[in-house]
Amino acid sequence: MNKNKKGILLALCLVLAVPVCGSGLPAQATSMSSITSDSIREKQDQINQAQKERETMKSNLSNLEQIKKDLETKKSNLKSYVAQLDQNLSEIEQNIADLKSQITAKEEEITQTQEELDAAQAKEDAQKDAMIRRIRVMYEKGDSYILDMMLKAESFSDFLNRADFMDLVMAYDRQQWKEFMENRKYIALCKEELEAEKQILDEAKAGVEQEQANMEALIDQKSRDITAYESDISNKEQAIKEYKQSIADQDAEIAALEAAIAAEKKRILEASGTVLTYDGGVFKFPLASYTRISDDYGNRIHPTLGIEQFHNGVDFAAPKGTAIYAAYDGQVVAATYSNTMGNYVMIDHGGGLYTIYMHASALYVSRGDIVVRGETIAAVGSTGRSTGNHLHFSVRKDGAYTSPWNYLSQ
Numbered sequence: 471m472n473k474n475k476k477g478i479l480l481a482l483c484l485v486l487a488v489p490v491c492g493s494g495l496p497a498q499a500t501s502m503s504s505i506t507s508d509s510i511r512e513k514q515d516q517i518n519q520a521q522k523e524r525e526t527m528k529s530n531l532s533n534l535e536q537i538k539k540d541l542e543t544k545k546s547n548l549k550s551y552v553a554q555l556d557q558n559l560s561e562i563e564q565n566i567a568d569l570k571s572q573i574t575a576k577e578e579e580i581t582q583t584q585e586e587l588d589a590a591q592a593k594e595d596a597q598k599d600a601m602i603r604r605i606r607v608m609y610e611k612g613d614s615y616i617l618d619m620m621l622k623a624e625s626f627s628d629f630l631n632r633a634d635f636m637d638l639v640m641a642y643d644r645q646q647w648k649e650f651m652e653n654r655k656y657i658a659l660c661k662e663e664l665e666a667e668k669q670i671l672d673e674a675k676a677g678v679e680q681e682q683a684n685m686e687a688l689i690d691q692k693s694r695d696i697t698a699y700e701s702d703i704s705n706k707e708q709a710i711k712e713y714k715q716s717i718a719d720q721d722a723e724i725a726a727l728e729a730a731i732a733a734e735k736k737r738i739l740e741a742s743g744t745v746l747t748y749d750g751g752v753f754k755f756p757l758a759s760y761t762r763i764s765d766d767y768g769n770r771i772h773p774t775l776g777i778e779q780f781h782n783g784v785d786f787a788a789p790k791g792t793a794i795y796a797a798y799d800g801q802v803v804a805a806t807y808s809n810t811m812g813n814y815v816m817i818d819h820g821g822g823l824y825t826i827y828m829h830a831s832a833l834y835v836s837r838g839d840i841v842v843r844g845e846t847i848a849a850v851g852s853t854g855r856s857t858g859n860h861l862h863f864s865v866r867k868d869g870a871y872t873s874p875w876n877y878l879s880q
Contacts, residue, residue, distance in 0.1 A: 507652065509656065510652060510655055510656055510659060513656060513659040513660065514659060516663055517659065517662055517663045517666055520663060520666040520667055521666065523670060524669065524673065527569070527572065527670065527673065527674060527677060530565060530568070531565065531677055531680060532558070532561065532562050532565060532681060532684055534684045534688070537558050537684075537688065538688075538691065540554070541554060541555060541558075541691075545695060545699070548696065548699050548712060549712070549716070549809050552692070552696075552854065552855060555688060555691075556807070556812060556813075556853045556854065558688060559685060559688055559831070559851075560853075562681050562684055562685045562688070563685070563832060565677075565681050566678055566681045566685075569674050569677045569678045570678060572670075573671060573675060573678070576667055576670055576674060577671065579667055580664065580667045580668060580671065583660060583663050583664045583667060584664060586660050587657065587660035587661060587664060590653055590656050590660055593653055594653050594654060594657060597646070597649070597650045598650075600646070601646065604643070604646075689790075689852050689858075689859070692852065692856075692857070693852070693857040693858055696855065696857050700713070700772075710777055713772070713777075713855075716809065716810040716855060717779075717810070719808075719809075720808065720810045720811055723808060723811075724824075724826065724866065725869065727803055727804055728824065728866070728869060731803055731818055746800065746801060746818060746819070746820035747820040747821050748798070748820040748823045751798060751843070752877065753797035753798050753825070753843075753874075753877040753878050754795055754797055754798065754843050754844050755795070755797075755878060756786075756795050756796075756797050756825075756827060756861060756863050756878075757786055757792055757794060757850070757861055758792055758793040758795065759788060759789075760786040760787060760792070760861070761788060762786075762787050763785065763786060763787070764785040764786070764858070764860055765781055765784070765785035766784055766785075767781060767782070767783060767784050767874060767875065768780070768781060768873075782864050782871040783826070783828075783862050783863050783864030783865070783871070784862075784863050784864075784874050784875070785861070785862050785863075786863065787858065787859070787860045788850045788859060788860060789850065789859060790849075790850055790851055790852070791832075791849045791850060791851075792850040792861075793846045793849060793850075794815075794827050794830060794846065794847055794848040794849060794850060794861055795843075795844050795846060795847065796817055796825075796841040796844065796845045796847050797817075797825045797843065797877070798819050798825070798843045798877075799819065799841070799842050799843050800817040800818050800820065800825075800840075801817065801818050801839070801840055801841070802815060802816070802817055802818075802835045802836065802837055802838060802839040802840075802841060802847070803816050803817065803818045803824075803837060804816040804837060805833045805835050805836050805839075805848075806833075806837075807853070807854075808854065809854060809855065810854050810855045811826075811862075812828060812829040812830065812851065812853025812854025812855075812856060813829070813830040813831065813833050813851065813853045813854070814826060814827060814828040814829070814830065815827045815830070815833060815835060815847050815848050817841060817847075822868040822869070823866070823867050824865070824866045824867075825863070825864070825865055825866075825874075826862075826864040826865075826866070827847065827848055827863060828856075828861070828862035828863075828864070829850075829851055829852055829853050829854050829856045829861065830849055830850065830853065830861075831849045831850060831851025831852070831859075832848060832849040832851070833848050834847055834848055834849070835848070865877055
């Protein structure tokens with residue numbers, strides 16, 4: 471760069487009120503904000519997406535009144551009623567899980583948007599300072615400064631060089647103003663997005679509370695309806711018949727599982743494989759916590775049907791969601807749903823010994839899984855033919871139920 475151009479450049483930098491960069495251009499001309507019309511469009515798209523997300527979340531919330539209305543048509547058939555209600559409960563559980571995941575994700579998005587807003591506001595402050603310095607220099611130098619610089623040109627070529635630099639000054643000012651306005655628009659969009667995200671977060675939290683209330687209302691409804699059905703004198707005989715059939719179906723399902731497992735073990739033995747065997751250890755208590763034994767193992771009078779019934783396990787009353795543990799090492803041979811047992815898990819411990827965990831609100835294992843003593847396999851609930859949150863825990867030995875107290879240790 472010749473001497474004249476260096477002098478003009480220094481004058482230009484005084485006019486711009488910015489330092490000179492190594493390339494011979496004002497430093498801020500290459501280090502300005504990366505905020506562009508593309509980033510603004512992206513931010514607008516994010517706001518539109520947040521609005522759609524909010525509408526989707528609202529539409530996914532369960533309609534308790536509609537659920538109850540739909541269930542009314544099934545009350546005459548207890549088996550169908552229980553299955554439908556448990557399906558509704560399962561859907562609400564999934565809604566709650568989805569909402570909680572959405573809350574976690576939205577909290578992270580809010581943190582990121584806040585960081586973007588803080589950065590944009592810091593940039594705006596820097597842009598304001600630069601423009602204030604620029605205006606101050608222009609005011610102090612006045613318009614005569616530019617005219618004087620042009621008149622001092624030593625030749626026509628020098629004059630053109632100075633004119634080119636003045637064009638650069640004006641172009642730079644226009645670019646500075648454009649980027650300042652884009653940054654301000656970006657700040658406004660960040661604030662709008664932040665408000666939308668906070669709104670979604672608040673509504674997701676409210677949605678969790680609403681769905682939990684819906685779930686509790688349905689469980690209470692189920693308890694009242696089953697009790698009313700079984701207590702109704704007009705259908706007492708039918709209720710007893712259905713109850714006995716449900717127990718028979720339950721026993722048949724368990725026996726079929728045991729028969730299938732026995733056949734598989736025989737096949738493994740014939741192939742000279744290894745078969746799981748129970749080593750005689752003491753079971754772990756199957757619940758993380760419980761309030762009381764609501765029904766013990768053995769013969770009893772059914773509370774509403776009034777018939778003597780053999781209760782094939784121990785009922786432990788516990789809050790919904792309480793962790794259910796595998797009582798001992800073994801392999802999961804069933805993790806599914808039935809009308810009577812609800813969501814249940816059955817574990818093979820070897821040597822003809824099985825444990826069964828009924829009425830769960832959620833299952834955390836699948837058929838074929840290997841579990842160890844104390845591993846969480848499910849959560850307490852009230853699915854199936856159940857009138858309250860509890861774990862029905864059964865033990866079978868060589869094809870027959872046996873008292874869980876023979877194996878349990880608290």
